[in-house]
Amino acid sequence: MVAPRLLNKIVATADGRAGRIVEVEAYEGARDEAAHTFRGKTARNAVMFGAPGHLYVYFSYGVHWCGNVVCAPEGVGSAVLLRALEPIAGLEAMRMARGLRIVDRDLCRGPGRLAQALGMTGADTGMDVVAASSRIQFLDDGTPPPKALRGLPRIGISRSMALPWRWIVPDNRFVSRGPGKVAE
């Protein structure tokens, strides 16, 4: 599972907004009923069946955008949901996008907030986050992912709840929720 390796990587925008990834969830079509790709390829989820390193951004509950990165070889239909960032640069631009009174901790805590803070929308679906020319890029400043990680239950799903595919940077105050219970 490559998802936990995204922890501590950096997401940056061309206009100087940046945050460190502190929480992710994996979704994998074939064995995961909660994945958008579980029922096969459609117009909406097609990018997830494509090459890794590309964004899949979908509209959730009629209100929020949520950003994922394709993290499996072509044809698999798998991606990783970005659930929380620790803001490290461009906080004022994030506040401009989210609301001027939002405190630092709430800027990118939760997938919908994170997307709003970075200005991520459906228009960004398909973007190559490894290419240096992209508006949104993933960077590695050398900080390794945490060791001895344990998968936790995912949040806000009603199927495949036993799959422990949520990972957080332990004790980081920018994660969207506490560790929660591990599925039995």
Place this chain on the structure above:
DNA sequence: TTAGAGATGATC
């Protein structure tokens, strides 16, 4: 501090 409900639209 926590709990509940409503908003709102794409998808199948």
Place this chain on the structure above:
DNA sequence: ATCATCTCTAAG
């Protein structure tokens, strides 16, 4: 009908 959510409001 079902959601990979957030915010507000009200109560404790």
